[in-house]
Amino acid sequence: MKPAQEVPFSRFAFGLLAIIYAAEAAVMFILPLFLPANTPTWLEALADSTLLAFVAAYPVWRILCGSLRKSLAAQRAGKKRLAAIAARTRMIFDSALHAIVTMDAHGRITDWNPQAEKLFGWSADEAIGRDLAELIIPERFRAAHRAGLERFLQTGVSRVLNQRLELAALRRDGCEFPIELCVSVSTSEIGRTFASFISDISERRRSEVELRKLSRVVEQTPTPVIITDVEGKIEFVNQAFLATSGYAAGEVMGKNPRILKSGQTPAQQYADMWNQLKAGATWRGELCNRRKNGDLYWVLAVISPLKDAQGRITHYVGVQEDITLRKRMEDELRKAARTDALTGLANRALFSDRLHQAVLRARRSKDYRFAVLFLDFDRFKLINDGLGHDAGDELLRDIAERLRHVVRSGDSISREAREHTTARFGGDEFVMLLDGIKSPDDATIVADRLMTAFAQPFHVGSHEVFATASIGIVSSDLVSEVADVEEVLRNADTAMYEAKLAGKGRYVVFDASMRRRVEERLKLETDLRKALDGGQLFLMYQPIVSLETGEMDGVEALIRWKHPERGLIPPSQFVPIAEEIGLMVPIGEWVLRESCRQFDRWRQNMGNASPRSISVNLSRTQLAVVNLPAMIGRILEETGVPPSCLHLEITESMAMRDVEFAKRILHGLKQIGCVLCFDDFGTGHSSLSCLHEFPIDVLKIDRSFVANINRGRDFIALIHSANQLAHNLGIRVVAEGIESLDQVGLLLSINCEFGQGYLLGKPMTPEQVEKFRVQTGWLCGRAASEPDGDCSAASKQLVGCKRQA
Numbered sequence: 001m002k003p004a005q006e007v008p009f010s011r012f013a014f015g016l017l018a019i020i021y022a023a024e025a026a027v028m029f030i031l032p033l034f035l036p037a038n039t040p041t042w043l044e045a046l047a048d049s050t051l052l053a054f055v056a057a058y059p060v061w062r063i064l065c066g067s068l069r070k071s072l073a074a075q076r077a078g079k080k081r082l083a084a085i086a087a088r089t090r091m092i093f094d095s096a097l098h099a100i101v102t103m104d105a106h107g108r109i110t111d112w113n114p115q116a117e118k119l120f121g122w123s124a125d126e127a128i129g130r131d132l133a134e135l136i137i138p139e140r141f142r143a144a145h146r147a148g149l150e151r152f153l154q155t156g157v158s159r160v161l162n163q164r165l166e167l168a169a170l171r172r173d174g175c176e177f178p179i180e181l182c183v184s185v186s187t188s189e190i191g192r193t194f195a196s197f198i199s200d201i202s203e204r205r206r207s208e209v210e211l212r213k214l215s216r217v218v219e220q221t222p223t224p225v226i227i228t229d230v231e232g233k234i235e236f237v238n239q240a241f242l243a244t245s246g247y248a249a250g251e252v253m254g255k256n257p258r259i260l261k262s263g264q265t266p267a268q269q270y271a272d273m274w275n276q277l278k279a280g281a282t283w284r285g286e287l288c289n290r291r292k293n294g295d296l297y298w299v300l301a302v303i304s305p306l307k308d309a310q311g312r313i314t315h316y317v318g319v320q321e322d323i324t325l326r327k328r329m330e331d332e333l334r335k336a337a338r339t340d341a342l343t344g345l346a347n348r349a350l351f352s353d354r355l356h357q358a359v360l361r362a363r364r365s366k367d368y369r370f371a372v373l374f375l376d377f378d379r380f381k382l383i384n385d386g387l388g389h390d391a392g393d394e395l396l397r398d399i400a401e402r403l404r405h406v407v408r409s410g411d412s413i414s415r416e417a418r419e420h421t422t423a424r425f426g427g428d429e430f431v432m433l434l435d436g437i438k439s440p441d442d443a444t445i446v447a448d449r450l451m452t453a454f455a456q457p458f459h460v461g462s463h464e465v466f467a468t469a470s471i472g473i474v475s476s477d478l479v480s481e482v483a484d485v486e487e488v489l490r491n492a493d494t495a496m497y498e499a500k501l502a503g504k505g506r507y508v509v510f511d512a513s514m515r516r517r518v519e520e521r522l523k524l525e526t527d528l529r530k531a532l533d534g535g536q537l538f539l540m541y542q543p544i545v546s547l548e549t550g551e552m553d554g555v556e557a558l559i560r561w562k563h564p565e566r567g568l569i570p571p572s573q574f575v576p577i578a579e580e581i582g583l584m585v586p587i588g589e590w591v592l593r594e595s596c597r598q599f600d601r602w603r604q605n606m607g608n609a610s611p612r613s614i615s616v617n618l619s620r621t622q623l624a625v626v627n628l629p630a631m632i633g634r635i636l637e638e639t640g641v642p643p644s645c646l647h648l649e650i651t652e653s654m655a656m657r658d659v660e661f662a663k664r665i666l667h668g669l670k671q672i673g674c675v676l677c678f679d680d681f682g683t684g685h686s687s688l689s690c691l692h693e694f695p696i697d698v699l700k701i702d703r704s705f706v707a708n709i710n711r712g713r714d715f716i717a718l719i720h721s722a723n724q725l726a727h728n729l730g731i732r733v734v735a736e737g738i739e740s741l742d743q744v745g746l747l748l749s750i751n752c753e754f755g756q757g758y759l760l761g762k763p764m765t766p767e768q769v770e771k772f773r774v775q776t777g778w779l780c781g782r783a784a785s786e787p788d789g790d791c792s793a794a795s796k797q798l799v800g801c802k803r804q805a
Contacts, residue, residue: 099198121172224320246292264288343400351423371443373432374492380428440475447507468505472496540763554613557595584621596639615647643673703737720750
């Protein structure tokens with residue numbers, strides 16, 4: 001249907017006049033034919049006018065009706081078109097991938113599409129009509145938003161319209177997130193409407209951050225990086241590449257990496273590289289390149305093809321590691337592969353080779369003899385840790401020089417003019433091969449010279465230090481015909497270990513029995529690992545007694561091992577082994593737990609007559625356990641033993657070895673409420689004035705002082721000073737190793753209140769402890785054991801001892 005055309009008003013008016021005149025003529029001609037002859041003139045005029053009006057109005061009415069119908073039809077068609085447009089607009093609005101929010105000039109939301117609901121968490125019903133700033137703009141930006149809106153409404157100027165902006169928005173849960181926003185404005189009869197198109201760019205921001213981070217990593221990495229296109233033209237190099245090659249970025253961009261070729265890398269290697277890369281594989285290899293200044297340098301290059309989504313190679317990325325120094329070192333190592341860099345002596349490889357030749361020659365000739373001396377310096381670790389590694393290195397060089405001097409001075413021990421070999425195996429271990437000696441005794445002659453040489457002090461910096469050596473000797477006379485280099489060295493090492501066990505600073509010649517002892521020790525280690533789980537370990541308890549009353553104040557837990565084959569093994573034999581092989585921590589935990597369990601059983605069985613405390617020794621390995629206080633606290637909680645009833649003993653020598661470490665550990669144990677004891681006081685060479693630095697509660701005087709207390713005033717004075725200072729600091733004193741009544745009397749005379757020793761009570765089983773406590777005291781118990789059973793005799797003897805003291 002064609003749209004209705006508008007008719008000009010002049011044409012419409014002319015047509016209307018024509019109709020009126022025609023109607024008037026018709027009325028004037030026809031109307032008299034129907035009126036009576038005597039019709040009055042006024043009536044005739046009225047009829048004439050009425051008919052004329054009707055005749056004239058009818059066409060107009062027809063025209064108006066037709067125009068009205070056409071107008072209504074046009075309106076209906078327009079509404080249909082508007083409805084279709086609105087439907088299409090709403091469909092686009094609702095199905096848009098971006099959030100779309102419209103706002104009126106007052107800042108109120110007028111429309112809110114489903115993506116906006118999803119993005120911000122508010123439904124359309126909840127959002128429409130709300131203030132946009134209050135709903136989705138963070139509070140710190142709302143004032144700026146309102147000010148910008150007001151400025152636009154007043155001036156028509158805005159810096160944000162039709163611009164892509166990245167801003168922060170607010171979700172319903174109050175979380176901020178980044179958005180990209182584009183705002184447009186439209187004006188209609190209802191006023192201005194602002195439409196905002198919004199996208200969540202959180203993922204893009206994260207990607208950008210990661211990309212920037214990756215870019216910085218590549219740019220700032222100390223490893224040279226180069227990227228080329230598929231034709232091999234350089235598109236990117238980092239600063240490390242420029243620093244390594246000596247080129248500026250402008251000198252390499254767009255060039256081929258061939259500008260680095262030195263001519264030292266074989267052409268076939270390049271061909272293999274490109275074949276591998278074009279096949280889509282990563283190539284790895286060493287290349288010799290040339291810097292801009294002409295210097296050669298080596299790189300370890302890893303080159304990989306980069307592919308697009310379709311798997312096509314678009315670029316190559318090469319990561320290079322400058323290995324010039326390594327290659328130089330390899331050359332130096334090849335030259336000096338058989339010497340020790342620090343001392344200049346032979347290393348293990350050279351020594352092993354020469355020892356192998358000596359072993360072969362000894363097999364071929366009965367007249368040929370050799371000997372191996374294995375040296376380990378006894379105090380090197382202490383010096384190295386105490387004075388520093390530089391001082392340790394200086395000491396090693398001085399040791400090497402003395403070894404050279406001894407070997408040169410011992411040339412007379414060889415039948416022929418041979419070169420003896422001295423080597424450093426690492427650390428403070430040195431080995432000597434005496435080649436072609438006259439007899440096995442020549443090896444001990446050299447060992448004596450070494451002892452003499454090492455008896456003199458070394459001057460390390462401003463320090464004068466002594467470094468004695470333990471030496472193990474093995475001669476070819478004791479080497480079996482099937483022995484190899486490793487067996488010879490193992491035997492020499494075994495002899496050296498025996499020298500250390502014998503007291504250090506000496507030498508020991510290997511014999512077959514040593515190997516058996518080593519094997520026995522290894523078996524003992526194996527058995528010890530099974531002892532804890534096998535129930536072979538048990539505890540004995542030695543009383544700690546009041547010297548005044550003879551009553552038991554507490555007990556000390558002492559570990560024992562009942563081996564199923566060897567019987568009772570003393571702690572001195574297996575505790576050091578447990579320390580070495582790492583078993584002391586689980587064994588120590590077992591001792592703590594078993595001691596606390598037994599103490600709790602005594603409290604239940606004996607009531608008030610039970611020991612007041614139980615003492616447990618802590619080893620140096622246990623002290624190094626990070627969670628030791630927590631472990632002890634857990635055991636106390638499991639067994640129900642009050643912390644104040646558990647006395648933890650560490651030796652004075654352990655505390656003085658690292659004072660700050662000991663303080664830290666002791667303070668940690670003190671916090672859980674345990675009583676802390678210094679055991680074997682007097683053996684660690686600490687000053688009495690240091691006592692106040694440690695949070696200790698009990699001081700146990702070493703048995704060596706108590707054993708010598710009868711030898712004179714000096715020993716009594718030492719114990720008296722320690723006892724008096726301890727009392728002044730609120731520390732209890734226990735004297736260890738009491739074996740006579742005279743010692744008790746002298747200890748009482750200087751107010752030492754508590755003691756421990758075989759006189760007062762030997763280590764006991766739990767049942768014996770209960771029986772011991774039931775007695776009336778150690779004095780009467782001891783007197784009752786005498787033939788006359790006179791308790792007063794022992795008391796009189798004690799009083800006599802006190803008066804004599």
